[in-house]
Structure formats: C-alpha cells, structure tokens
Amino acid sequence: MKIFEKYDKEWLEYVVDCRKGGKMQEQYDLVEGGVANDNVIDTVEDYENGRITAEQALGQLQYKAVNHQICIRRQEIIDNFLTYLAD
Numbered sequence: 001m002k003i004f005e006k007y008d009k010e011w012l013e014y015v016v017d018c019r020k021g022g023k024m025q026e027q028y029d030l031v032e033g034g035v036a037n038d039n040v041i042d043t044v045e046d047y048e049n050g051r052i053t054a055e056q057a058l059g060q061l062q063y064k065a066v067n068h069q070i071c072i073r074r075q076e077i078i079d080n081f082l083t084y085l086a087d
Contacts, residue, residue: 004033007040007061009054016048029074034066 004011015036017024025031036044040061047057072078 001030002028002032004031006066007034007058007064009058012044012047012054012057012061015044019044019048025071025073029072029077031071031073032068035069037067039067040064 002014004014011033014024014033016022019036034040043052043057043060043064046052047054052060072082
C-alpha cells in the first residue's frame, strides 16, 4: 500500500511514471493520493516534457487543492474487503 499525503516530488515522479507506462505502480496493491486531474495536469505535463523543473512544478502545485483517489490494483482486495451497501 502506498499513500501520497500531498503533491510532492515522489507523487510527481509516480504520476509521470504511470503516464509513461512505467512499472512503479506494480509494487503496490493499493495506492491513495492526489488525482492528476484537469486542475493539475498542465503542470504535470510541463514537468514531464521538461519545460519546468520538479521544484517549479511543486511550487505551482502547492496552491492546488488535493483531490484524493484510491486505486485498488488487486481484485482479491475488492472481493474480500469491500461490500456493496444499497440505500
């Protein structure tokens, strides 16, 4: 399990690795952290494409509200630990 508490260099490298089809995500069964959504993606892409440094990207991201998401990467977790509750 990996939890990214905020937008930081580790989160930025993880998102870029995922976008490039990298393998970092494969080391975790569950990942929680900030969404790389429309609010932050321009900054991530600028860093990914070398237009800005990690420090510049993080300087811009510090003013963005973090919208958290949870990514469950193993079906067994869903099968064994999640229950659907109808209203």
